[in-house]
Amino acid sequence: MIVTKALTKRYGEVEAVRAVDLDVREGDTYGLLGPNGSGKTTLVRMLLGLVYATSGEIEVMGRRMPRHAREVLQQIGALIEQPAAYPHMSARANLALFDAAGPHGLAGRRSRRQRIDEALEQVGLAGVGRRPVKAYSLGMRQRLGLAAALIRKPRLLILDEPGNGLDPRGIADLRELIIGLNETGVTVFLSSHLLAEVEQLCTTVGVLDSGRLVLQEDLAALCAPTGRVLLDTPDADRVCAMLDGQVEQRNGQRLLIRHADPAELNSRLVGAGLRVQAISPHHRTLEEIVLSVTGTGSDHIGRPS
Amino acid sequence: MIGVELVKLVRRPRTWISVILTCALPFVVAVFIAVTHLTPPPGQGSAFLSDVLQSGALYPAAALAMVLPVFLPVAAAFVAGDSIAGEATMGTLRYLLVRPVGRTRLLVAKLIAVTSYVLLLIIAVTVTAYATGVLLLGPSRAGAAAPSVGSGSITVPGVGAPTAGVSPGAGAVTSLSGTPLSLLQLAERTAGAIAFIAVSMLGVAAIALFLSTITSSALGAALGALAALVASEILVTLNAATVIQPYLPTRYWLAWIDFFREPIFWRNIDRGFAIQAVYVVVFLGAAWANFSTKDVTA
Numbered sequence: 001m002i003v004t005k006a007l008t009k010r011y012g013e014v015e016a017v018r019a020v021d022l023d024v025r026e027g028d029t030y031g032l033l034g035p036n037g038s039g040k041t042t043l044v045r046m047l048l049g050l051v052y053a054t055s056g057e058i059e060v061m062g063r064r065m066p067r068h069a070r071e072v073l074q075q076i077g078a079l080i081e082q083p084a085a086y087p088h089m090s091a092r093a094n095l096a097l098f099d100a101a102g103p104h105g106l107a108g109r110r111s112r113r114q115r116i117d118e119a120l121e122q123v124g125l126a127g128v129g130r131r132p133v134k135a136y137s138l139g140m141r142q143r144l145g146l147a148a149a150l151i152r153k154p155r156l157l158i159l160d161e162p163g164n165g166l167d168p169r170g171i172a173d174l175r176e177l178i179i180g181l182n183e184t185g186v187t188v189f190l191s192s193h194l195l196a197e198v199e200q201l202c203t204t205v206g207v208l209d210s211g212r213l214v215l216q217e218d219l220a221a222l223c224a225p226t227g228r229v230l231l232d233t234p235d236a237d238r239v240c241a242m243l244d245g246q247v248e249q250r251n252g253q254r255l256l257i258r259h260a261d262p263a264e265l266n267s268r269l270v271g272a273g274l275r276v277q278a279i280s281p282h283h284r285t286l287e288e289i290v291l292s293v294t295g296t297g298s299d300h301i302g303r304p305s
Numbered sequence: 306m307i308g309v310e311l312v313k314l315v316r317r318p319r320t321w322i323s324v325i326l327t328c329a330l331p332f333v334v335a336v337f338i339a340v341t342h343l344t345p346p347p348g349q350g351s352a353f354l355s356d357v358l359q360s361g362a363l364y365p366a367a368a369l370a371m372v373l374p375v376f377l378p379v380a381a382a383f384v385a386g387d388s389i390a391g392e393a394t395m396g397t398l399r400y401l402l403v404r405p406v407g408r409t410r411l412l413v414a415k416l417i418a419v420t421s422y423v424l425l426l427i428i429a430v431t432v433t434a435y436a437t438g439v440l441l442l443g444p445s446r447a448g449a450a451a452p453s454v455g456s457g458s459i460t461v462p463g464v465g466a467p468t469a470g471v472s473p474g475a476g477a478v479t480s481l482s483g484t485p486l487s488l489l490q491l492a493e494r495t496a497g498a499i500a501f502i503a504v505s506m507l508g509v510a511a512i513a514l515f516l517s518t519i520t521s522s523a524l525g526a527a528l529g530a531l532a533a534l535v536a537s538e539i540l541v542t543l544n545a546a547t548v549i550q551p552y553l554p555t556r557y558w559l560a561w562i563d564f565f566r567e568p569i570f571w572r573n574i575d576r577g578f579a580i581q582a583v584y585v586v587v588f589l590g591a592a593w594a595n596f597s598t599k600d601v602t603a
Contacts, residue, residue: 048403050601073405080403084396089316101309102404148400 001026001156001187002047007056009042009211016042018211019056024189024204029182031198031219032191033290034208040191041081043208044160047189048078061156074103077154079162083145087134091125091144092116094133098148108152119147124173138165146177157181159190163197175201199223199286209294222289228282229259235274242272256282306406310418320384324426327376328433331368335434339441352562357442359479362488364438365431365495366565369502372430373558377423378534379527381506384422385513386527388415389596393521393603408597415514416589423506427499480567494564501561501577508554508581509534511588518596521603551576554584 002024009017017039024030034040045051047058049066058065060072085094095116099108108115120126123143133144142165149157157178163171178201182188192198198205205222207215232254233239239255240247249256259265262279269276314320338344338357347355351374353367389412392398401411480486486494513530520526537555540546550556557577563570 045399045600045602048399049405050399050402052598052600069405070407073403076403078400078403080399082396084400086313086395086397088318093316097309097312098400098404100312101306101401101406105306105309 001028001061002030002189003059004047005057007043007046007058008054009039009046009051010054015211017046017053017208020208020211020213021216022206022213023216024187026187027182027185028204029178029188029202030190030204030206031202032189032206032208033193033195033198033286034191035294036193038208038294039211040208041160042211044080044158044191047158048076048080049073050080070103074152075155077149077152077157079145079149079157079159081160082164083141083148085133085141085144085148088132090130090132091120091128091136091147092130094144095119095148095151099151102152115151115153116147119151122150122177123147139167139170142166142170146174150181155186157186157188157190159188161192162190163192163194171197195286195290205286207290207293214293215289219286223283223286225260225281225283227258227260229257229262229265230278230280230282231255231257231265231269231276232278233269233274233276239269239274242269242274253277306410306414307417310414311421314418314422320422320425323380323383324429327372327380327426328429330376331364331371331430331434332437334368334371335364335437335441352559353565357438361438361440361442362435362491364442365434366498366562367438368430368434369427369498370559370562373502377426377502377506378509378531380426381419381423381510382513382527382530382534383523385415385419385510386517386525386530387523388419388514389517390521390523390526391517393601394523396603398603399601402601409593412514412518412589412593412596416510419510419514420503420507423503423510424499427502427506431495431499481562481565482567484567486565486567494569497564497569497574498561501564501574504578504581504585505554505558505561508584508588511585511592512554515588515592515595518592518599552580554580556580 002022004020004022007017007020007022008015020039020043022043032040032043042051046053047060047065049069052066061075063072065072085091086097089097096112099105099112099115102108117126120128123146125140125143125147128140133141136144142162146159146162149159159178162174162178166174175197178188178190190198190202199219202219205215205217205219206213228248231239234253236250236253236255239257240250243257243259246258247255248258257265262281266276266279334354335357338354342358344350344355344358349355351367352370353363354370357364357367389398392401402408406414509530512533513526516526516529517523520529534555537553541550541553541556557573557580560573560577563572563574
């Protein structure tokens with residue numbers, strides 16, 4: 001769906017994006033992670049033809065960008081950083097305007113009202129009325145931005161920081177919406193720095209750090225069991241003695257044990273008369289994975305060493 | 306996309322407020338003149354104003370002369386300066402471009418919207434001034450003394466002007482050259498003046514539009530274009546700058562007054578059209594070249 005080869009963007013001396021080979025497959029929900037200033041937005045803007053690459057190639061839906069921008073962009077719904085709308089107009093007027101501005105603006109006229117109603121329904125703004133957008137809350141604007149992205153029924157959604165400005169309820173709604181759309185065959189590419197959002201939503205994860213794509217992997221593979229078992233027990237000392245050499249970490253009653261099968265370990269411990277409070281296979285969290293591959297981010301200014 | 310830009314123009318309160326304010330100035334002036342019967346002496350004040358008591362039908366020309374130096378260029382510069390930079394600031398520019406609206410297409414739509422706005426403004430001033438003139442200052446008084454142009458210094462005698470068919474008296478206005486003009490002739494000439502002024506304002510708008518693609522500050526773009534005009538005005542009056550004067554954007558701005566001579570004095574009108582066409586082409590070309598290759602990071 002989206003393939004880039006050695007995609008690079010240089011602003012003067014600064015390389016904002018360096019030799020990125022992105023691979024988003026059809027049907028994916030792809031989460032692009034990375035600290036602030038790691039190049040996420042520049043990358044998204046290059047995919048959409050807003051920013052021109054210094055070198056490298058972009059292919060979206062099998063077509064070169066930005067050369068075929070007109071055909072490709074018609075099938076993409078996008079939310080780029082903050083949503084934007086004409087403040088003195090209502091949500092419906094704004095959606096009608098954006099819809100009419102695109103190609104087939106005239107041809108789409110008949111179905112416009114219905115598509116606007118559907119999009120507003122999808123994002124939970126069905127009863128929004130005629131108030132001008134300047135009276136909207138941040139969350140309502142974000143929902144309106146999503147509606148604008150959905151109005152042409154895109155095959156690919158590119159969402160840059162879609163959770164910005166949403167309250168917990170809004171984030172849950174967004175997650176439900178994205179999962180629902182993905183089930184109907186829409187490929188979703190979203191950038192975020194909210195790890196929890198990506199962890200719950202995405203099938204594939206890419207991590208940018210200082211403009212480089214330092215990781216690109218299926219989430220399931222990344223978070224696969226690590227071959228260790230996490231054990232909570234009041235008899236930690238005795239467990240350590242029994243499993244000498246297999247205990248990798250100890251933190252009070254919590255032990256990290258090198259062992260592939262929690263059920264088998266559990267029955268051994270119980271058989272030896274040791275009490276088990278909780279036992280589970282150990283997974284790395286997305287946070288641990290991301291922190292292990294990224295630097296500090298551009299807004300953390302440490303002391304010069 | 307063009308329709309969309311026009312809808313945006315029409316639905317913006319700013320459009321109508323600026324039109325109303327621009328029309329208000331000639332109206333207020335007409336009220337004062339009608340009440341006091343005092344007009345500036347010939348050669349002072351803005352063009353035509355000393356003659357409007359002779360014929361209210363000449364008031365549209367007087368009104369255009371009033372709003373031309375400041376009101377029209379300011380309005381044109383602000384709308385054109387806002388066109389790209391304003392969308393960039395609001396964040397709507399990126400959403401229009403990914404809709405997708407081609408960059409050239411967007412620029413053309415903006416240009417058409419700005420042109421429509423300028424025409425709307427000039428025509429509104431003309432129409433309201435005609436109504437005010439006829440209602441407040443009364444129809445023309447036959448046999449009144451030949452008017453003289455306020456700021457123009459060239460007087461062309463109406464040698465051999467075909468004035469047959471014009472019945473002096475009923476509704477006739479005297480041209481700046483002393484010969485009578487029928488209302489139809491006056492309407493034609495006013496239309497010519499409107500076209501000339503509109504093209505002059507497009508010259509300003511083109512500069513502002515170009516600046517609008519460079520900066521994301523709408524105010525900066527508008528003020529930049531106005532600064533260019535002020536500089537041009539200063540150079541136009543500077544004897545030492547005679548060499549470049551024929552190429553300055555404001556050099557022929559007042560040439561539309563020549564439409565009201567008999568016969569029409571085309572030389573400066575033609576030059577005015579030509580120089581504005583060059584400014585429009587050059588700055589729109591620059592705007593296109595810049596905007597179509599630029600990274601949109603706003």
